[in-house]
Every structure is written in structure tokens, then in C-alpha cells.
Amino acid sequence: xxxxxxxxxxxxxxxxxxxxxxxxxxxxxxLEEAIFKLTGEKVKITASGxxxxxxxxRGQVFNFYTESAIPIQRWCLALNNxxxxxxxxxxxxxxxxxxxxxxxxxxxxxxxTINANRYPDVFxxxxxxxxxxxxxxxxxxxxxxxxxxxHDFTSFASKKSTKxxxxxxxxxxxxxxxxxxxSYLSDQLGVLKLYITGNGFLHNMVRIIVGTMLRIGQxxxxxxxMQRILVGKDRALAGPTxxxxxxxxxxxxxxxxx
Amino acid sequence: xxxxxxxxxxxxxxxxxxxxxxxxxxxxxxLEEAIFKLTGEKVKITASGxxxxxxxxRGQVFNFYTESAIPIQRWCLALNNxxxxxxxxxxxxxxxxxxxxxxxxxxxxxxxTINANRYPDVFxxxxxxxxxxxxxxxxxxxxxxxxxxxHDFTSFASKKSTKxxxxxxxxxxxxxxxxxxxSYLSDQLGVLKLYITGNGFLHNMVRIIVGTMLRIGQxxxxxxxMQRILVGKDRALAGPTxxxxxxxxxxxxxxxxx
Numbered sequence: 001x002x003x004x005x006x007x008x009x010x011x012x013x014x015x016x017x018x019x020x021x022x023x024x025x026x027x028x029x030x031l032e033e034a035i036f037k038l039t040g041e042k043v044k045i046t047a048s049g050x051x052x053x054x055x056x057x058r059g060q061v062f063n064f065y066t067e068s069a070i071p072i073q074r075w076c077l078a079l080n081n082x083x084x085x086x087x088x089x090x091x092x093x094x095x096x097x098x099x100x101x102x103x104x105x106x107x108x109x110x111x112x113t114i115n116a117n118r119y120p121d122v123f124x125x126x127x128x129x130x131x132x133x134x135x136x137x138x139x140x141x142x143x144x145x146x147x148x149x150x151h152d153f154t155s156f157a158s159k160k161s162t163k164x165x166x167x168x169x170x171x172x173x174x175x176x177x178x179x180x181x182x183s184y185l186s187d188q189l190g191v192l193k194l195y196i197t198g199n200g201f202l203h204n205m206v207r208i209i210v211g212t213m214l215r216i217g218q219x220x221x222x223x224x225x226m227q228r229i230l231v232g233k234d235r236a237l238a239g240p241t242x243x244x245x246x247x248x249x250x251x252x253x254x255x256x257x258x
Numbered sequence: 259x260x261x262x263x264x265x266x267x268x269x270x271x272x273x274x275x276x277x278x279x280x281x282x283x284x285x286x287x288x289l290e291e292a293i294f295k296l297t298g299e300k301v302k303i304t305a306s307g308x309x310x311x312x313x314x315x316r317g318q319v320f321n322f323y324t325e326s327a328i329p330i331q332r333w334c335l336a337l338n339n340x341x342x343x344x345x346x347x348x349x350x351x352x353x354x355x356x357x358x359x360x361x362x363x364x365x366x367x368x369x370x371t372i373n374a375n376r377y378p379d380v381f382x383x384x385x386x387x388x389x390x391x392x393x394x395x396x397x398x399x400x401x402x403x404x405x406x407x408x409h410d411f412t413s414f415a416s417k418k419s420t421k422x423x424x425x426x427x428x429x430x431x432x433x434x435x436x437x438x439x440x441s442y443l444s445d446q447l448g449v450l451k452l453y454i455t456g457n458g459f460l461h462n463m464v465r466i467i468v469g470t471m472l473r474i475g476q477x478x479x480x481x482x483x484m485q486r487i488l489v490g491k492d493r494a495l496a497g498p499t500x501x502x503x504x505x506x507x508x509x510x511x512x513x514x515x516x
Contacts, residue, residue, distance in 0.1 A: 007442060009379075009380050009381075009442060010380055011380045011381055056380075056381070058442055059442045076376075076377065085378065085380070085383055086380050086383070088377050088378055088380050089377075090377055090442045091442070118334075119334065119338065119346050119347075119348055120343065120346055121267075121346075122267050122268055122269045122314075122343070122344050122345065122346050123267075123269055123314070123382075123385060124381075125343055125344070127381060184267060184316055184317045184348045184349070184509075251442075
């Protein structure tokens with residue numbers, strides 16, 4: 001028995017999220033089907049966490065147990081040949097039998113993309129939230145500082161969250177202006193990306209943080225309101241849940257994994 | 259009567275090219291339909307040139323004559339509201355009645371994107387030619403120097419070309435490594451973009467140049483072979499036509515247009 005750990009990137013546009021659903025058409029289903037086609041084994045893969053419908057992943061991590069003797073360096077290409085084009089396995093390695101993609105994860109980074117130009121970017125529509133009206137980027141950046149550290153993030157969790165504790169630690173939250181090389185118009189705000197790293201994230205947490213940060217950027221709230229909302233521990237205080245398509249699971253970090 | 263000039267970007271994936279076809283579903287059809295919905299006028303638009311099926315445009319330019327009195331600053335949003343999401347008008351201005359998008363164009367830049375990483379990029383699949391095997395980038399860059407200047411580009415034109423003269427001037431041809439921010443794996447070659455600027459391009463010219471440059475990068479030919487192929491004035495000497503999806507009309511330049 002081997003425990004294989006893989007990094008996969010996917011465009012979530014066409015899928016009902018990562019995790020298997022009764023109706024099928026999830027990223028997990030496609031991965032398990034590809035493994036079945038390759039090995040004949042019906043495995044259940046374990047991911048670092050689920051992603052919702054329409055959410056993307058640059059580097060999702062999953063592991064599974066197999067009896068297959070296929071050499072580790074053959075797995076990526078062999079699975080990619082059996083996967084749809086919008087799911088690509090980038091890395092495969094054999095890990096100890098104790099390794100568990102979710103429980104062993106130490107940190108995760110998500111990226112949320114806001115296109116703040118006047119018109120949508122036809123080449124990245126499905127990867128961005130288009131917000132054509134004015135935003136105060138400095139206030140948005142300031143608001144993020146209140147999130148750093150260990151806090152109860154109840155205000156930024158879906159009401160459907162069933163987690164016992166809503167305490168999580170955010171290590172970093174950076175809002176960066178990225179050069180928008182395909183954009184024709186240079187007189188505009190450009191593309192903003194929020195990179196947020198924590199030891200774990202509650203359901204919809206990044207998207208609610210973004211929805212709140214956008215209210216601040218729009219001038220409806222001030223940066224200090226982020227603090228007020230955080231200590232209030234009430235979902236109703238925060239902003240709306242930003243659209244799924246802007247969100248990407250960027251990277252998952254482990255202690256003993258190269 | 260007003261002559262309106264517009265810049266439009268489009269993702270060509272879903273269309274049979276720019277120019278109207280008997281079967282419809284072209285970018286020109288969609289633009290003319292949107293103008294009709296907005297003004298009630300059945301106009302024929304003139305573009306800087308056609309783009310083939312699957313080819314994209316960051317900044318295609320077109321113009322048309324209209325009796326409409328709609329103020330110029332309203333056109334972009336009004337048309338975008340009547341266009342599919344993969345076609346976006348970025349700029350509109352009123353120009354002299356003599357202005358003609360094709361005949362008045364002085365220079366054009368195309369961009370061709372090669373993903374030279376081991377695995378495809380799920381987020382940009384439809385915008386790149388994926389070439390996973392080794393490439394000698396230096397030789398490719400050297401080969402491009404032979405194209406600069408005024409030459410007969412018969413070797414790099416589709417045999418279907420009906421142009422009287424195949425003489426064109428290439429002002430610049432740069433092959434650049436771009437930072438691949440969404441790529442997970444950093445141990446790979448990355449993304450290569452060819453930016454090529456000339457006073458005009460023959461049918462398939464950029465794609466045949468790319469196909470030839472790739473042969474050189476693969477080590478099948480040497481950089482000097484670009485010169486031999488150019489002076490041979492025979493399409494059969496050059497490499498294959500690279501896939502359409504990697505090509506993007508980047509920018510069109512005019513003398514008197516801001």
C-alpha cells in the first residue's frame with residue numbers, strides 16, 4: 001500500500017465544486033474517475049479542503065492510498081491524459097502512510113482577484129470579480145491589518161458553518177496591484193489581488209472578507225469598521241459574500257513536504 | 259453622418275473569426291447586431307483586418323458610419339450591454355469621415371503565446387500553444403533578427419494569399435519570457451511571448467513565423483535557417499502554421515489617432 005500526494009490545478013467554472021456531490025460533475029469525481037481508468041481501483045481521495053462551485057485552484061493538494069506499482073514520475077502525465085483539460089495534476093510524490101492532506105496542512109493561501117477597470121477583461125472574466133466603480137485601495141489595505149493574528153472569525157463565516165470553533169489565525173493579508181498586461185486601457189485602476197494566508201479558513205471566509213473590504217473601498221464603511229465587525233462575532237455585521245469566480249486556492253503548506 | 263472608431267477586445271475561442279461568414283457567429287456579426295439593437299441601423303463595420311477562427315484580439319480597431327446622435331461617451335457601455343461577455347468595446351471616438359480602419363493603419367502588433375511548461379495552464383489554455391518539450395530560446399531569439407526590415411514574406415504566407423505583393427516591413431520582433439504568476443511549478447521554462455510589429459501581415463504570417471521559430475527552438479533547424487527560408491520565397495520551406503489559439507492581435511497604430 002502506498003500513500004500518494006498530488007498537487008492539482010483546476011478551473012472551477014464548469015464544476016459543482018471540489019467535493020463529490022450526488023449529481024456528480026465535481027473535481028473530486030473527475031480525479032477519482034481518472035485514477036480508476038489508470039489503475040482499476042475505486043479510491044476515495046482526501047483533499048486539503050473543499051472549494052465551492054466556481055472556485056478555482058492553482059495548487060490544491062490531495063492524497064489517496066493505492067496498490068498500484070506505477071512509478072511516481074509517471075502519474076502526472078498518465079492522469080492528465082485521462083482528465084478534462086480544465087483539471088491538471090502538476091506534481092505527484094509518495095508520502096508516509098500517516099500523511100493526510102487536510103489534517104497535515106499547516107497553512108493555506110487563497111487569492112481573490114478584483115478587476116477594478118471600467119470594462120471586463122474578456123480573457124479573465126471567469127477568474128475575476130469585475131468592480132467597475134471607484135475604490136479606495138488604501139482604506140482597503142488598512143482594513144486588512146485588523147484581521148492579522150488569532151481571532152474568532154464568526155462574523156466572516158457562512159451561517160451554515162458547523163465548525164465547533166471559529167478561531168483561526170491569519171498570518172498575512174496583502175492587497176496588491178498587479179500589472180495588467182493584457183489590458184488595453186492604462187488610465188484605470190487595474191487588477192487588485194488579495195493574497196491571504198492562515199492556518200485554516202471557515203466556509204466562505206475569504207469571500208465575506210472580500211465583500212466587507214469592498215464596502216470599505218466603496219466608502220460605505222471605514223477601515224476601522226473591519227475591527228468592529230470582527231469583535232461583533234455576528235455574520236450580519238459583515239458585507240456580502242463576494243462572487244465565487246474571483247476566488248482561487250493558491251497554495252497549501254505542509255511541514256514535511258518538499 | 260458621423261464616422262465612429264472603436265477599440266474592441268475579444269476572446270476568439272467561440273467565433274468563426276472576425277469577418278462575417280455565411281454561417282454567422284463571427285465577431286463582426288455580433289458587433290453589427292449590437293449596433294443594430296442600439297441604433298436600429300444596419301451598418302457594415304470596417305476592421306483593421308480580419309482575424310481567423312480562434313484568434314483573439316486585445317485591441318482590434320473598427321469604424322462605421324452612423325446617423326445616430328448618441329453622445330460618444332455612451333457608446334462603450336451601451337454596446338457592451340448588447341454584446342456577449344467575450345466581446346468588449348474598450349474605447350470609442352468620433353473621427354474624420356476619411357478615416358478607414360484598414361487603410362489608415364500604419365503598424366500592427368501581434369502577440370503569440372507559447373506555454374513552454376511541462377503541463378498546460380488550466381487558466382490560459384485557450385490563449386496559449388502548449389509546447390512541453392525543450393526549446394532553445396536563444397536560438398529562437400536570434401532567428402527573429404533576420405525578419406527585421408523590408409522583405410518579401412512569401413515563405414511565411416498562406417498559399418491561399420491573393421495579395422499582389424508579399425513585401426512587408428517588420429519593425430520589431432521580440433521573444434520575451436514572461437513571469438508566469440499562476441504557474442505552480444517554478445522549475446520550468448515558463449511562458450514565451452512573441453511580440454511582432456509590422457506595417458502589415460499576410461494571411462497566417464505570424465503563425466507560420468512561430469511554427470518556423472519553434473522548429474529552430476527544437477533544434478531541427480538553426481537560427482540562420484530563418485534567413486534561408488526568407489530568401490527562398492517558398493511557403494514549403496517554412497515550418498508549419500502554429501495553432502490559432504496562441505495568437506492575439508495586440509494593437510493597431512494610426513498616425514492621427516490618440
